[in-house]
Amino acid sequence: MKRDLQAVLRAMDEICRCVxxxxxxxxxxxxxxxxxxxxxELSNLLFPKGxxxxxxxxxxxxxxATSTKLEESWHLIPFAALSAMARRFFEGSQKHAPRNWExxxxxxxxxxxxxxxxxxxxxxxxxxxxxxxxxxxxxAMLAYxxxxxxxxxxxxxx
Numbered sequence: 001m002k003r004d005l006q007a008v009l010r011a012m013d014e015i016c017r018c019v020x021x022x023x024x025x026x027x028x029x030x031x032x033x034x035x036x037x038x039x040x041e042l043s044n045l046l047f048p049k050g051x052x053x054x055x056x057x058x059x060x061x062x063x064x065a066t067s068t069k070l071e072e073s074w075h076l077i078p079f080a081a082l083s084a085m086a087r088r089f090f091e092g093s094q095k096h097a098p099r100n101w102e103x104x105x106x107x108x109x110x111x112x113x114x115x116x117x118x119x120x121x122x123x124x125x126x127x128x129x130x131x132x133x134x135x136x137x138x139x140a141m142l143a144y145x146x147x148x149x150x151x152x153x154x155x156x157x158x
Contacts, residue, residue: 088137
């Protein structure tokens with residue numbers, strides 16, 4: 001999917017360059033000038049307000065530089081957890097193909113949940129790093145699939 005999106009972005013860049021050339025309008029040329037409007041619209045479609053956007057309160061550092069405040073604390077994620085996921089995603093890329101898991105549907109997402117539970121049980125019993133790596137990688141995939149709406153919340157009736 002990432003490669004497909006990159007191909008679309010390259011095609012859109014080329015279309016903007018062609019339009020700029022046809023109009024002989026220098027203001028539309030350049031690496032990010034003519035493309036700005038469509039890239040902004042595409043980012044709004046892909047990342048609605050409140051998700052990975054620049055909306056939010058502005059914070060100012062002591063030097064006077066400003067930035068959008070992040071709601072997440074990325075710097076607090078332990079490196080060991082990132083390394084564990086990276087190891088498992090690398091193994092998966094060698095066995096199945098890089099980013100193969102992103103093609104998953106709702107059924108695949110449910111299978112990730114089962115794999116996550118199985119590796120959690122194995123880790124609880126044997127304390128093997130490979131199982132902990134698998135738990136974290138499967139949990140990351142579950143978060144991805146939940147964000148895509150493939151794991152809707154279930155309402156439990158009393």
